[in-house]
Amino acid sequence: xxxxxxxxxxxxxxxxxxxxxxxxxxxxxxxxxxxxxxxxxxxxxxxxxxxxxxxxxxxxxxxxxxxxxxxxxxxxxxxxxxxxxxxxxxx
Numbered sequence: 001x002x003x004x005x006x007x008x009x010x011x012x013x014x015x016x017x018x019x020x021x022x023x024x025x026x027x028x029x030x031x032x033x034x035x036x037x038x039x040x041x042x043x044x045x046x047x048x049x050x051x052x053x054x055x056x057x058x059x060x061x062x063x064x065x066x067x068x069x070x071x072x073x074x075x076x077x078x079x080x081x082x083x084x085x086x087x088x089x090x091x
Contacts, residue, residue, distance in 0.1 A: 066083060069075045080086045 077086070
């Protein structure tokens, strides 16, 4: 660009900037690379639910299956005893 090198353009631009930018032009050096890396990381990493959320989902799934089986009447007496729905009879 008009015979100026990139370094000369950056240095002349920094002279016109406030002193905070003169110390380390991080965005000019690493900005684009860091933005691209952060976008790649967001796309490639999976969001794993926390342990408590996973436990709550598992508990809800078990409750749903138990209630479905009760509604359909497909649980045996022994299965109901194991689930604590009915108390075990003492012989």
